[in-house]
Amino acid sequence: MPDKNRDTDFTYRLWRYDGAPGELIPLLQSAQDHFGYIPRRAIKYISTVTNIPESNIYGVITFYNQFRLQPMGEHQIKLCVGTACHVSRSKLLVETVQDELGIEVGGTTEDGIFTLFTVACLGCCSLAPVMMIDEETHGRLTPASVRKILRGIRRQAKQKNQDAQLRAS
């Protein structure tokens, strides 16, 4: 979601850039906030303004797990594979989501509704195994409950998109 806060707004940050060192990562973070991922043109803008070669920027982007070079789905699934969740069989859940959605970790479904990530410890180990979809945390999961949650969200998303199309036409 684009962040309208001035301190993190991408264009504002670019405009305000004064050559202070250490700004590259915050710039990339605000680009990702702004576009949902880091598009090629954002790398170009940043390079022009900061004089950091595009190849270096690319090197930084690919070093960190947080940055995406492709657009993400409407809903982001963050499945915890931290230690406590692993001990509670989170691997089974990864397989379940992959099977249900037909995507690999890091992938986005064809209809653009889901992107699947795995993360290390969401910090609610006592609810393990856990996943977060967007801002909401779901705990004590089983393969069956995972499928149910995903189907529910997909149904809602489809409905929403249909409604939007109807309104547009």
Next chain:
Amino acid sequence: MRQVIVGMGTCGLSAGARETYNTLKDLLPDGSAGVAAAALSITGCIGMCYREPLVEVREDGRRTIYGEVKPDRAREIVEHHVLGGRVLDDYVVFSEDASGQTGGSEKDFLALQKRIVLRNCGFIDPESIAEYEAVGGYQALRKALFEMTPASIIEEVKQSGLRGRGGAGFPTGLKWGFAAGYKGERKYVVCNADEGDPGAFMDRSVLESDPHAVLEGMIICSRAIGASQGYIYCRAEYPLAIKRLTTAIAAARKAGYLGKNILGSGLDFDIKIKQGAGAFVCGEETALFASIEGERGMPRIRPPFPAEKGLWKMPTNNNNVETYANIPWILVHGAPAYAAYGTEKSRGTKVFALAGTVVRGGLAEVPMGTTINQLVFGIGGGIKDGKKFKAVQMGGPSGGCIPHTLGETPVDFENIPRTGAIMGSGGLIVMDETTCIVDIARFFLNFTQDESCGKCTFCRIGSLRMLEILERITSGEGRLEDVDKLKVLSERIKEASLCALGQTAPNPVLTSLRYFMDEVLVHINDKKCPAKVCGALVDYVIDPAKCTGCTLCAKACASNAITGKVKEVHVIDHALCIKCGKCITSCTFGAVYKD
């Protein structure tokens, strides 16, 4: 007036605290109906994550904490306790009256603890600087500014015996002394809030529940070493911690604790938050500096140490969140009071994130030297579902599994390393008989291999080779010589890696070989996994008592190994089964299991 307080840390929120809060907001009397008003506020995490959402009612010095407060229970609490004045004993997890008498079903969880770092967590509103001040907040800073010299601050920290809580346990006073000794155009104070151990959340809870304690510790450090700028490097995965820190920094600036001429003392110091971008190695301090500088987070060769040339090549002091959070308490109560807790070489207390198959999972702070058994059974309440205690994992990817037979080991910087694990930052994962030790070793190696920054060959390639061997063993293709290969590789990687990520990466494997060789050998020789975890070494079986004959598993099975009529119990033909696990993930009734 009665105060109603909702625990709104990440653990509370994920258990539904937001809904509880909204329900309470609608129900609580505002004084207009002739009933005395009740105030609603929030607090951080008190540590009983296993009973969240928690709601406290506070009145005349008496605290009553209710557990598992979903909207329905919230309604009952408002009706009977807040309005009616009657405590609902059945839901009380903890209570304490003005004389210090405690009660409630979970009072044992807190009884063995000594809360110094967590002193305010779950007690004050983390978004209110006034509440922090009301419990003595920023008194230590005043003392440091007006009654102490930089040298006497450092001496006090040295005397307290405080050692770094980020994992390595370096004496904090000594570190501050080094940073104070070097000259530089500017100096920096850095707080490591990257918390990379994939099963630990102590630092997150402290930042969310008591952010000012960390800020105060950092400001005191800046006075001690003469720094003008501070950075908190916080994981991006901790949005709530970042939000509360941002609020706290703004409030501290406004109150004159940060900025130019702090409290009129002449000290200039300010703090910025830097968000991490998801790389475990950035928890290593030199990689962390590289990341703040906007580079790929690769560790640098030491020496020079950060005290001499750290961030932007300037003298820098870096400590962990918990280390800083101890500082204000030490200055207020004095070094001897702190040193009175713990063991001779490990003073004070340590916060642990208890998780895994333990009954009471959450945050616990205990004096150093508390035994593993006391943590698991005394505080943690033992193993879930009556299973058998097998091991605890300490130190995350740099640590190891300590078997239950060493349960009497005191937890401190001397005794834990002797077991082959490390203290680490405080993640403590309890494992029962259904956890496979070889699988855990593979899990951590997979993690470090993935997170290796790639700079040095032993870490980059060596860890990959070890991972391949472990994968071979867990998939039933292990050979006897693999054990020796793992040992040799471990030694080489330990010796030749540049940073502690590589140097400690073999630890999980080495402890597994040391204490659980039998289990490893069963994997290799008998091609069996005693804990029934490793997919290729078990049989998939359908529980006739749970199977409803819905046919989902048979449809999912790619090799037609499952047969059965509709609405009748299905069976798996082991001769045809390729052990892909699709039947388990497709079953809605949890009827398929590994045997």
